[in-house]
Amino acid sequence: MKRLKGVSISSIATLCIIIVGWSGPCVVGEDEEISAPMKRTEKEALYSAIQGFVGKWWNGSDLYPDPCGWTPIQGVSCDLFNGFWYATDISIGPIHDNSLTCDKDVKFSSHLVALSHLRSLSFFNCFVSKEHPVTMPINEWEAMAGSLESLEFRSNPGLVGGIPVSFRGFKRLQSLVLMENGLTGEVPQSLGNLTDLKRLSLAGNSFTGGIPASLGGLKQLLILDMSRNSLSGELPASLGILISLLKLDLSSNQLTGSIPEGIGNLKNVTLLDMSNNGLTGGLPESITELIALQELSLSNNPIGGEITNLQWSNLRSITALGLSNTSLSGRIPENIAEIKSLRFLGLNDNTLTGVIPQKLGDLPNISAIYIQGNNLTGELRFPESFYGRLGQRFRAWGNPNLCFSPDSIQAPSNAPSGVKQCARQGIIKYETRIGNSSKHDDHQSSSASSLSLLPPAPGFLFLVVQMYLLDLNIRGPVSIYWARF
Ligand SMILES: *[C@@H]1O[C@H](CO)[C@@H](O)[C@H](O)[C@H]1NC(C)=O
Ligand SMILES: *[C@@H]1O[C@H](CO)[C@@H](O)[C@H](O)[C@H]1NC(C)=O
Numbered sequence: 001m002k003r004l005k006g007v008s009i010s011s012i013a014t015l016c017i018i019i020v021g022w023s024g025p026c027v028v029g030e031d032e033e034i035s036a037p038m039k040r041t042e043k044e045a046l047y048s049a050i051q052g053f054v055g056k057w058w059n060g061s062d063l064y065p066d067p068c069g070w071t072p073i074q075g076v077s078c079d080l081f082n083g084f085w086y087a088t089d090i091s092i093g094p095i096h097d098n099s100l101t102c103d104k105d106v107k108f109s110s111h112l113v114a115l116s117h118l119r120s121l122s123f124f125n126c127f128v129s130k131e132h133p134v135t136m137p138i139n140e141w142e143a144m145a146g147s148l149e150s151l152e153f154r155s156n157p158g159l160v161g162g163i164p165v166s167f168r169g170f171k172r173l174q175s176l177v178l179m180e181n182g183l184t185g186e187v188p189q190s191l192g193n194l195t196d197l198k199r200l201s202l203a204g205n206s207f208t209g210g211i212p213a214s215l216g217g218l219k220q221l222l223i224l225d226m227s228r229n230s231l232s233g234e235l236p237a238s239l240g241i242l243i244s245l246l247k248l249d250l251s252s253n254q255l256t257g258s259i260p261e262g263i264g265n266l267k268n269v270t271l272l273d274m275s276n277n278g279l280t281g282g283l284p285e286s287i288t289e290l291i292a293l294q295e296l297s298l299s300n301n302p303i304g305g306e307i308t309n310l311q312w313s314n315l316r317s318i319t320a321l322g323l324s325n326t327s328l329s330g331r332i333p334e335n336i337a338e339i340k341s342l343r344f345l346g347l348n349d350n351t352l353t354g355v356i357p358q359k360l361g362d363l364p365n366i367s368a369i370y371i372q373g374n375n376l377t378g379e380l381r382f383p384e385s386f387y388g389r390l391g392q393r394f395r396a397w398g399n400p401n402l403c404f405s406p407d408s409i410q411a412p413s414n415a416p417s418g419v420k421q422c423a424r425q426g427i428i429k430y431e432t433r434i435g436n437s438s439k440h441d442d443h444q445s446s447s448a449s450s451l452s453l454l455p456p457a458p459g460f461l462f463l464v465v466q467m468y469l470l471d472l473n474i475r476g477p478v479s480i481y482w483a484r485f
């Protein structure tokens with residue numbers, strides 16, 4: 001049972017007016033008889049805790065004599081336990097017009113910990129002053145360890161220091177969000193003991209050191225976001241046991257080493273972003289076992305190796321594939337053009353060679369193809385409508401040996417930017433060189449060559465993958481990946 005809603009509050013107020021027969025405020029005595037009681041200690045702890053954040057001017061007992069009843073505090077929710085009200089959710093920060101906002105001189109009140117039934121505590125845009133930075137209390141958290149399920153600090157640049165070790169006591173914590181703050185230090189090993197965690201977001205701080213292998217203990221984790229920090233070292237193999245994960249974002253750190261093969265175990269993962277790191281070692285074959293993937297970005301890593309030999313067509317739900325600036329070589333495999341769901345393909349700034357699969361032009365929803373800055377060759381023969389539709393989102397410049405067929409284009413404005421026209425002579429040369437290539441031949445020869453290059457895969461594995469694919473529940477939402485990729 002949540003705190004009394006608007007309707008019942010106003011009806012209590014009306015009742016109050018009728019009983020008292022006077023339109024002034026209800027006296028506190030009346031009110032206490034109407035609403036369920038709240039222990040004095042709980043009420044005072046609530047007032048003091050909030051006052052610590054919003055400032056001395058805020059006099060809770062004056063402004064909100066019945067904080068869980070007819071004078072609810074914006075951002076505070078209560079619940080009944082054994083007939084008494086307790087504060088269960090506190091959310092501080094400018095979310096609504098009348099939200100509690102923080103004082104310049106904000107500090108953690110020691111009374112916070114007396115709120116023994118708190119389930120959710122969140123601070124948004126509260127610790128903002130870098131001149132008066134605030135650190136989190138070290139030990140005081142233990143008192144609420146048994147009840148807290150969600151702790152969130154978001155957009156608090158003035159919140160500095162490390163993650164207190166005492167966080168390991170939050171046995172019931174399901175969501176720990178420490179996003180866009182000024183936090184530093186290493187990610188504590190002990191976070192791996194918070195076995196109920198479903199969401200762990202440490203994005204946008206200045207954390208250093210490695211990703212603790214102990215995070216493999218978070219078997220229920222759905223979202224792991226450590227993006228935009230200064231994490232270094234190799235990816236722990238234990239990431240591969242977080243099989244519940246839906247989103248894994250480690251982008252914009254200084255991670256090195258190779259992507260563990262175990263990544264292929266994350267069958268439910270829909271977003272995998274490791275862009276902007278120092279990852280090497282080639283693409284793991286298992287990456288195409290991530291059959292639920294909708295967005296994959298590994299851009300801006302010196303990953304190296306070949307793009308050609310992977311079974312990209314397994315990724316049936318992928319909408320955005322970002323492999324820009326990853327030192328990839330080889331031909332763009334035809335099987336990428338079998339991913340019908342593809343909307344964005346970023347392969348720019350690699351050392352890709354060979355011809356561009358013409359079937360990319362048939363992808364129903366494709367809206368951006370970036371292949372500039374490679375060493376692709378041959379003749380672009382997409383239909384004019386394709387160039388017209390994609391416009392500047394078809395980028396093929398910076399491939400010195402690439403040209404487009406002038407015959408296919410009526411309006412010069414539709415010509416692909418930065419790509420030269422194939423000279424008439426060039427066309428003849430090209431056609432004799434590539435040889436007798438009707439579309440059909442081309443396709444056959446290239447799929448034959450990619451098959452012959454395939455690693456020997458056991459037949460049963462292939463079958464299992466097929467079964468997964470059949471069972472796939474393809475869902476709609478496509479996030480805005482232009483920003484991300
Ligand atoms: C709030 O106001 C009351 C009187 O209106 C006063 O007795 C009390 O000390 C004040 N509390 C705080 C914390 O300022
Ligand atoms: C945390 O987990 C490690 C193993 O991952 C275990 O050895 C340790 O005792 C746990 N600590 C607590 C406080 O539960």
Ligand SMILES: *[C@@H]1O[C@H](CO)[C@@H](O)[C@H](O)[C@H]1NC(C)=O
Nearest residue numbers: 242243244245267268269473
């Ligand atoms: C993966 O998702 C499916 C469907 O939502 C769910 O039934 C299954 O339990 C999930 N697997 C894991 C390991 O969480």
Ligand SMILES: *[C@@H]1O[C@H](CO)[C@@H](O)[C@H](O)[C@H]1NC(C)=O
Nearest residue numbers: 277278299300301302303325
């Ligand atoms: C390409 O990736 C490397 C890391 O491998 C990075 O240092 C560089 O800035 C990236 N280039 C661009 C243009 O983003």
Ligand SMILES: *[C@@H]1O[C@H](CO)[C@@H](O)[C@H](O)[C@H]1NC(C)=O
Nearest residue numbers: 339340341342364365476478
């Ligand atoms: C193309 O996009 C539409 C609209 O978002 C969607 O309904 C459809 O399933 C997509 N097609 C494929 C093959 O993914």
Ligand SMILES: *[C@@H]1O[C@H](CO)[C@@H](O)[C@H](O)[C@H]1NC(C)=O
Nearest residue numbers: 351353354374375376377401
């Ligand atoms: C591009 O490929 C051609 C052969 O097709 C080769 O001669 C040239 O050196 C390559 N350029 C780069 C920058 O790799």
Ligand SMILES: *[C@@H]1O[C@H](CO)[C@@H](O)[C@H](O)[C@H]1NC(C)=O
Nearest residue numbers: 431432433434435436437441
């Ligand atoms: C391609 O055509 C040329 C002449 O038209 C012929 O000599 C050659 O054998 C053909 N190559 C193939 C692979 O069919």
